[in-house]
Amino acid sequence: MENRPRGWHDLQGPTPITVYERTYRHDGTxxxxxxxxxxxxxxxxxxxxxxxxxxxxxxxxxxxxxxWRHTHRTRFDRLRSWATRLFTAR
Structure with a gap:
């Protein structure tokens, strides 16, 4: 994964398994x-x-x-999630 964005940390060198990690705020945690x-x-x-x-x-x-999209939801994603919670609670 040579084209990784800035901020992703390389946890291992060039092996059959390469790992990159990034910490985000996600749903308040x-x-x-x-x-x-x-x-x-x-x-x-x-x-x-x-x-x-x-x-x-x-x-x-x-x-x-x-x-990135999983951890930085768009307004539409948040609205859809809110509507789902609203209508399934009834």
Whole structure:
């Protein structure tokens, strides 16, 4: 994952498994998102969050943008989440 954005910390050197990590504020708490490249998997690029969410990809191009979107929700994402909570509570 050579094209990692600024702020992602390289936790290991060039091995079959490469890990990058970044800490964010997520739903009012601190969350850690880890982006990993594991050459032994069919979809080698994956990110996981300490909240339990994760996604895997065949190429590295969507790893960092989707991890960013997971931790930095747009206004539409927040509105949709609010509406879901409002209407499922009734």
């Amino acid at each position: 601190t969350a850690k998102v880890t982006a990993t490249r594991d050459d032994t998997r069919p979809e080698p690029y994956v990110w996981t969050c300490t909240c339990g969410a994760s996604r895997s990809f065949p190429t590295e191009h969507d790893v960092f943008p989707t991890a």
